[in-house]
Structure formats: C-alpha cells, structure tokens
Amino acid sequence: MAKVLEPQIKDGQLLKIGQRVPKLDAWDKVQGRTQYIHDVKLPRMLYGKILWSKYAHAKIVSIDTTKAEKLPGVRAVITGYNTPEIRVGFIKDNPVLKKDKVRQYRDEVAAVAADTAEIAAEAVKLIDVVYEELPGVFDPEEAMQEGAPLIHEEKGSNVLKLPWKMLCGDVEEGRKKADFIVEENYTLPFVTHCCLGTSGCIAQFHANGNLTVYSPTQIRYLAQKDFQDAMKALGLKGKRVQVIQTAIGGGFGSKLDTYPFEFITILLAHYTGRPVKLVYTREEEFFASPGRQPVRAKISQGCTKEGKLTFRDVDMILDNGAYTSWGATTPSVMMMPISSLYQVENIRYVAKCVHTNNIYSTAMRGYGNPQATFAIESQIDTLAEKAGIDPWEFRMLNRNKPGEITPQRFEIGSCGMEECLVAVKEKLQWDEKRGKGNGRGVGISSLIHVGGGARIYKSDGTGTILKLDDYGKVTVLTSASDMGQGSDTVLAQIVAEELGVEIEDVEVIMKDTNLEIWDAGAHASRSTFVGGNSALYAARKAKEEILEFAAGMLKEPKESLYLRDRMVYSRNNAEVSMALDKLLRAIHFRTNGRQVVVSEFYDPPTVMLDREMKGNFSAAYTYGVHGVEVEVDQETGHIKILKYVIAMDVGRALNPMAVEGQLEGGCAQGLGYSLMEELQLDKGKVLNGNFLDYKILTFPDMPNIESVIVETIDEKGPFGAKGIGEPPLVGSAPAIANAVWDALGIRIRDLPITPERIVAALEAKKGS
C-alpha cells in the first residue's frame, strides 16, 4: 500500500484542504461578468484581420495592397515586404508574414487594421496576391524520400534535426530473453483543441514606447520574452513588454506558444499607433490554430513465459507540418511512458519529425503521451494475449512501484498504480465481464504522467507575492495561470489552510507580468504542484513573521502559537488568543511598523534531461488507470460506452470536486480522441473545420464517469498533491480499443475508432 505521511499542518485536521470548494471565479462566470479577450475594448481600438494563403505550397510572385489601402476605414496594410522580419517558434523557422513563398494553407500573407472588424474583413479580400504553385508533399514518409519537395530549402532536408533518441539497457538482449514478441503499427490523427473561446489578442503601445499585450496565453512570461525579442525588430530594444492575461476560454496547450497572429497584431499596433485587436473566427480557429501532431508508430515489445516485459522498441514518424512549434518536442514526453510505464529495462526509441505542407502542430493536453500510450497499452493486450495471460494480471505483474528508479532515471516517489489497477478491476467487474466475446467487452489502460512540474526550461519555477492587509485579508499574486482547471481555487485553499483564514479572505491574482514574479507557464500539469508549493512556502513565511511578533506581544513561546479561524491561539494556554486582523494592525501601526508582505520563488528539485534524454525532470509522477465496458453494434459498428471508470493517484485531492472536473473533462476529450475526432486534410487543406463536421462530444454522447481518487500523499507535493491536469486524457483510447478487442476480437490500431473502421475490421475478420 502507498505510504501515508503525516499532513504538514499540525493543529488538528485540515480545514480547507480536501474540501469541495467552488471555483473562485465561478460567481462571475455564471453571471457573464468575466472578461475574455473577445469582451475587451480599448479606446480608439482598431480591428486586425489576416489574409491567409490560398495554396499549400507556392511562390509568392506579387502582392498588391493598393485597393485595400484605399478602402475607407483601413488604417494599415502590412506584408512581409513592408515590415521587419520576425520569426517565431523554438527554432525560429516561421516568419510571421510570409515572403517569397508559402508552405501551408494557413500561411499569413498580409494583414489589415481597420476601424471595424467588417472593414478589415472586406479589406483583406481586396489584396491581390499572385502565386505560382509548387508541388507539395503531404505525407511525412514521402517527404523523407529523396527528391521530395523541400519545405524549407535552407534546411536541406524535410527531417528536423532534433535529438529524439533514447536507449536504455540492451534491446537485442531483451529480444533474446523474450518468449513472446509482438510487433505492430499504430496511427494517430490530427486533432485540435476546440477551445470554445477562439484565439485572439490586443496589442497597445504606450507613449513611452512600451508595449502591453492582452492575451489569454498560458505562458505570460515566456510570451513576454518572445514579444520582447520582437521589439528589437521594431527598433524598440530595451522597452518594456507587459502581458496582461485575460480570462482563458479554454487552453489545453493551445496557448503554450506564441504565434504569428500575435506578432502581426503587435506590428499593426506599431504602425497605426493605436490599440489593435485580432480575434479568430471559428473557421480560422480550426485551420490556423495548431493542433496535436499525427503520429505513425511502429512498436514491438516482448515478454517471458511468466509475462515479465523484456524490451520495448518504438519508432515514430511525426508529421510536423510546415513549421515548428511545441508539437515537435512531444517526443520528449512520449519517452516518459515508453521508458517508465511498467518496469521494462531494455528500451529503444527513435522519433523523426518531418516537415510537410500540412498545417503545423503545437502542444495539446497530454503532450505526446496519448499517442505513445495508445501504442504501448494496446500492445500490452496483444502481447498478454499471445502469452496467454490475463491483461490485468499482466499489468499487475509489470506495474510500477513507489520508490523505483526507472530506466530514464525518473525517481518515482509516490506511486498508486497498484491501487488504481485494483480499483478499476473491481468497479469494472473485470473477472465476470471479460472474455465473453459477445459484442460486449471490457478494456483497461494504465498511464504515467509528470505530476511535479517538468524541467523543460532551465527554470521550472513559479513565484508568489503574498500580503496581508490591516483587515486580515490575504492577497496572493501568483504567476501561475488558471484556464478553468481550478488552480486559483486550490492556491486559495492552500493559503487559507496555512494562515488559518477563510477561503473568501484570500484573493488570488494571476494576471500581469508587471505585478507578479516569473513562471514557466501552465503546462505539464504543474500549476497545483509548483504554484501550490510556491503559495504554501510564501504563506509559511508570512505565518512565521506573524507568529514571531505575536509571541512577543502575547508573551508566549512562538512554537506554542498557531493560526486558525482568523485568530492566533496558544496550545499551552487556552486563555491566550487574539484576532488576526488586530494582530496585523499591531504589526503595522507602531514605530518601525510594517505590513506583512512576503515573496517566494519555488523551483522543484529536478534536473533537465541530459544528452541521453535521461534524468529526473519531474519532482513527482502521477499514475492512473482507465477502465471501460463497451457494447459494439456489429451491424453499424457503433460503440456504446456502458461503463467508464478512471482511477487516478493524485497524491492528495486538495479539492475533490476540481479533481473530478479534471477527470471527467479529460475523459471527455479522451473519448473524443478515441471515437470521433479527426481534422481531415486534403492536400494540406482542412476539410472539416467547423463543429458540424469536426465532432466533439456533446451532452448525449458523454457517459457517466466513475472517478476513483487514490491518495498517496506525495512527500514533495503541496499537502501531498500531484498534478492532474493532463493525465485523465491519456489512456482513454487504448482502454476502448482493448474493450473492442474483448468484445469482438478485432484490433483497431488507427484512431479514431469509428464505426466505419469497426465494420471494415469485422468484414476483414470474416474474410480471413
């Protein structure tokens, strides 16, 4: 069983931690008071619009903006030819306005700022662009062949030079030791975030040359740096960039990078001297907001007669699209399940990211993990089948355990994989339901994800400034971000618990790079763990200061004092107490007085992956198991989810209602990925860029999710918590594929598992 540590708070039970506290901003949100980027208007604000490429691959022969410039109400028309070059992406291969050639349908060719959005939309239609079409390449394997059209001639190859290779142990030795080996190919499609709030930003220059960008970004500080770099191109080096985060209408990784539209908005604001707002339409959101990278995986694994895994060998090809954003770094996260999901010593993994003329991809919830886990966990079942072992027993036999060090040198602290497996087996009635083959079946899938930050950058820190006012109210200025997942609320719970105040006494501000300390961004499921520890340690510092003063004032030893119910009490003497607000005023209103203001920068005890792609890059790891029972209609191929169980080791559920929200929402996205979502491209052009043709789950589609929260109280996490944002999406697809196998004996290796694929597989089975 998992080790249960003493809670860090000593005075009685936890009062705020573990409570189903409603989300702090829910009151505003249910009244429509919350301001998203779409709702922000500044005086004299103009509206920006982008002209997108009409070809997937073409030379730009000429751009004539004369007619657009003459349209009344147009204030600026910009192209790559009348603006300084700004390149974005981590290898800077994406000029924000394209010159000479376009490499994907959604390429930015020109942009307009106008008095109204309607005039801007009209103006871009008046821009004449003459193209000379070039042969395109839309399949990553074709793009790797000699003579394939080069997307970026200067790179010399369509294969990106990225270090995605990992070797652990000796795979050949592992093959020799194996009594059973399975080798298979899996494919995963383009999918996209479908945030209900479309992308957008506002850029505003001030009289002193400083820039403010309003943006629903997930990375206030990394975005600030990118915008700061762009200021040099505008001749504004040394000026300040402020990023003000508006409410995020859905993130899921989509706002983890900066994109050309943001720099175009900055350019338009620069040239017009007025604030400019640019917001995508839904159609633009589908084709011009990067999604999740499609993957082709070849995987083989082997095991002994007894069922112990002996090796795992994975090759992947990722369609990188025309430019490079974080999608190209997802293999670094795929390494995590490949190396550390189950105990397997001998591992080989190689991934190639290949440019095509398709649209490019970015980060998306799970960050490569859903793709890798689909291949691994589907194959665990095929391997168990070959070895004649029950797939659940097979997983138990190879499960991860607390305290182990994995081949990638992850130091697993708390690990509730066993408890999750046991819980799902029981809830699913695995032994009774499995193996009937009558159109109904059960399937499971385990998962691992980072739960204690991820040292992707040299710093993985989050800052907190915490102040208490004269009335006992607490303000927490945190650089963490909330995009709906509830980090605002858990930070308030942590601080309220530590300072003995009520949730409503705590105001959490996460908004403005001018106010808060640095943060690495809302990614890697890190906000609760890293932001939470930052808030916790800040609150402890404040508590120390308050109790130090109280000790002198109340003439009690500091160690005997504690904060609770907006009071300070003494453990030694029931007669001694004082209201917190009164104490704070006593600290303030005196000679040499002060208000209690503290700061904390918490950076987890982790390292970056080394040259071999190894090292303990997260301070904790989250485990979970999905279990699903399906009924498949053999005529139509329709899959009905009869039961869905997810058990997650979350360390400690700081707010069980918020945890359930993450599990339910993650499963919904996972189910979409499994069953229906696919952005269809025809020679690089999005065919189904709307909610009619790109299906996400609706109310009737969504089964009830039975959530099992496993608590292992991680010793490094705030009150024992681990990150939980991304993991619930990981593992849906293989659990469903495994259930379909159990139901009908057909193995679907390509997502999504559509009725058409089921019917085709059934026909192929009959034919054979």
Place this chain on the structure above:
Amino acid sequence: MDERVMAVKISFKLNGEDVCINIDDHITLLDMLRDNFELYGAKEGCGYGECGSCTVLVDDVAVNSCLMLAPAVNGRSVVTIEGLSGPRGELDPLQKSFVEKGAVQCGFCTPGMVMSAKALLMAKPRPTEEEIRKGMAGNLCRCTGYTKIVEAVKDASEKEVL
C-alpha cells in the same frame, strides 16, 4: 460596404426593461447585445449556431443569438445571462447550482449553458437526466465533460427554480 443596409427602429424588452434602438437590419441579435448594449455575457463561440455559447431567451425560448437578426426581437422579450441574477449579483438558483456543483471551468460556454438550462427548466421543471442531456445537446463544452453541468441542472430542478 453593402449599400442595401438599412437602419430600423425596434423596441423590445431587454432583461425586463423597455429599450428602443436604431439598428442596421443585417446585425445579429448577438452583435447588437454585445456591441450596442455592452452585454458581453453571450459569447460568439462559432457564429453559426453549432456551439450554443450565444444562447439567450427570446419570449422564454432559448435561441442562438448569432443566428437571429436583431430586428426580429422587435416587440418581444429578450433575457440574457445578465438578466438572470439580481442587480447586486444575487444568483438565480440555477446559477447557484452551477457554482456549487463545479459545473464551471473555463466558463466561456457557461452563460449559454445556463440560459439553455433555464429555458429547459421553464418548459419542463423536473427533467430526467436523459431529458437534460437531450435538451442541452446544442451547447458544447470542452472542459467539463458535461457531467457536473447535468448535476447542476438536476440540482436546480430539485430546488424551487421558477
């Protein structure tokens, strides 16, 4: 610009108050609410009636305000999310249930969700779970997986809502 655009004068009830406005005849109800009345609660999630983020009530029926032209509300009653709570932020029981049951994450779909649920409960005060799911099928949410929204609507329906 399109020269056929005509301004028309319309009067209607907006969140219980009588209002009158000259509005271009091609403007949608959603754009009028947002741009002319600065009621930003209704959101444009898609602009073509597929996501439900723009849902408001017209004569107590839920409509996608992005698909309705503004002049069509002449003489009718429009209620937006801002009209559901009291002037000092007192929540409607449905809004309260959304808060308490954790039905809100990013919140972008929330105003539309609440208005759809309101219309549903006005038409059918005690819906079954299936009726809630069917009745709200036109509202998309990407964060919550709908489970807690269904719970919230059920919770509100069990309290006195109307």
